[in-house]
């Protein structure tokens with residue numbers, strides 16, 4: 010498995026499985042199954058440096074929601090890593106949901122990751138990547154036309 | 157009609173990756189669109205081997221599988237199930253033609 | 261003057277669809293080169309509308325909210341000629357299916373589609389599917405608000421949604437803006453019904469967990485009244501709850517209806533509302549400007565006033581009995597005086613329901629250009645609708661449709677059959693559907709008789725997945741396979757009209773293919789014998805129950 014990171018050198022913490030981490034929640038790195046209650050990290054997001062979310066299969070999309078809750082709702086800013094079924098054709102979605110590091114052994118994954126933010130120059134929805142959705146761009150354009 | 161109905165006769169089939177067309181594996185290990193050219197296995201053991209051969213040639217097709225067939229006196233083969241008969245011989249009604257203004 | 265009276269793509273929409281085509285082109289290339297396995301590729305092609313059927317790939321093209329310009333329909337005809345066998349199949353979900361596409365050609369076909377601002381995005385796969393709406397939208401006399409405005413807003417929000425592209429299962433949304441539901445909102449994963457409350461505000465009733473398939477269920481009200489501008493925040497909350505808690509251990513239990521059923525609608529509501537409390541003030545709130553900008557594009561055409569009573573129409577009515585029948589069944593009231601909504605029946609006697617050749621598509625496009633503001637609709641009954649026809653022009657439109665074989669006066673009648681592709685095309689099928697529909701529509705072809713029988717909807721599915729909506733057919737027919745023989749299970753009493761949505765009841769053992777016509781005949785004969793004056797088939801059934809139908813049917817077959 011190779012690790013790819015958009016943020017330069019990834020954190021080197023050992024991520025504890027959620028059940029273990031719960032017993033020592035001062036530890037800065039945790040790995041969640043996609044059925045674990047991500048809400049429980051809320052009180053700890055400032056201390057956490059690494060959260061690992063798992064895709065048992067690339068087609069099991071639960072961790073997308075966990076990622077968005079961590080980033081958008083709880084304001085987690087540390088490294089957010091995807092493991093398991095991590096393939097280049099889903100990486101654009103993962104980036105949008107707030108992941109910034111990836112474990113993958115797929116050939117060509119690194120190149121795909123480098124391109125992934127530009128495959129679509131337009132997005133329709135707000136997500137966790139700070140990109141302005143089309144509705145906002147249109148709004149600005151209308152305002153610009155008025156002034 | 158069909159003489160050998162024991163269910164032991166089988167051919168290997170799949171859909172071709174590039175265009176989805178129905179194909180069968182022939183004796184030479186090529187995928188053919190002609191059922192009459194399909195390699196036939198005559199017992200369970202050779203059926204398993206046929207499937208393994210088909211899977212080894214699966215680069216240009218999608219998910220090969222075995223199809224039970226019956227064989228006539230003159231060697232004509234026909235799939236036993238309606239589904240596979242339809243896969244082999246196409247729609248059971250006439251589709252409307254591209255330049256038709258009404259369904260005849 | 262705008263060239264269409266519905267949403268027009270801007271450069272953002274075009275860029276996105278174009279980039280999507282190029283992304284798929286690269287994915288197809290990698291698949292053909294062996295860099296992607298079929299398991300990895302399958303969801304990617306499904307998200308682009310490409311299925312593998314029995315004989316070939318099938319491309320399912322989205323016709324969002326069923327609205328289509330004549331230019332787009334001509335392009336579809338063109339694509340069907342160039343990349344397929346020159347015909348297409350209109351489905352119950354406002355899609356067009358082309359049955360003979362080559363994988364190698366699929367990116368080019370999608371690029372051609374993009375030229376007329378269309379796509380096949382998310383017409384398959386476990387994502388939010390093409391949003392459907394009332395096919396009379398923007399023309400219906402009973403409409404509170406045009407549902408297509410909201411369908412377009414939902415279309416954009418759901419397209420390539422990063423969080424909801426790998427849901428437990430597919431997710432279908434339908435929207436109606438009329439009290440007379442023509443969008444079957446109670447049998448969708450989410451149904452949205454616009455209505456006006458006592459304060460005079462318009463909002464949505466949000467209905468969740470309806471659906472047909474293996475476990476048919478009628479949707480339950482999740483929220484009685486949702487302010488319109490909060491629609492996306494509420495949908496996002498609902499989808500998030502579903503994405504996290506919907507079952508993934510069993511394909512047949514993965515739809516949201518099972519989640520709602522297992523946890524109960526109260527718990528579902530509590531979960532969604534809790535999630536919604538957090539999302540409602542976020543970026544998904546719709547500003548009135550955003551709504552207005554989209555609503556403007558659906559502004560109805562300025563229809564010049566035309567006479568409401570036309571001598572020539574009245575004369576032809578007396579002269580030509582079929583025309584008189586056609587006026588009754590295929591022509592509906594329009595909100596503008598002097599206009600009507602015309603349905604072109606894609607169910608001529610003996611034909612595969614919902615199919616149209618390239619020439620027929622072009623012919624209907626011509627008619628729309630001359631008589632209906634260049635606009636068409638696809639109905640969930642697999643017919644095409646001309647939304648803005650002057651009453652004066654009805655004789656000419658009738659004649660022109662007749663030349664295409666699409667003027668059968670049978671809309672809502674016993675030969676207006678909905679049938680799924682069945683075992684002739686579909687890899688999941690147990691039995692054929694289309695030949696059964698053909699035999700039934702040939703048998704009941706006589707128009708006077710059909711009108712005497714009245715409103716009677718037959719719906720046929722080739723397997724339990726219920727794409728032919730057999731559960732909600734007044735007469736439902738389900739193909740099953742018993743030891744390699746096609747058998748057909750008959751159910752009675754289903755319905756989809758709003759407030760009356762009901763699932764049919766199986767009336768007895770399945771019958772063989774050659775007995776289906778006789779079985780239906782026996783059901784119809786029973787009804788004709790016992791009906792009260794003006795009583796519809798399904799009302800008679802409700803009044804007297806299954807027994808009399810059953811007795812007659814099993815005496816016959």
Ligand code: SF4
Nearest residue numbers: 680686689722723727
């Ligand atoms: S109902 Fe079954 S047979 Fe018919 S199209 Fe759907 S999956 Fe195929």
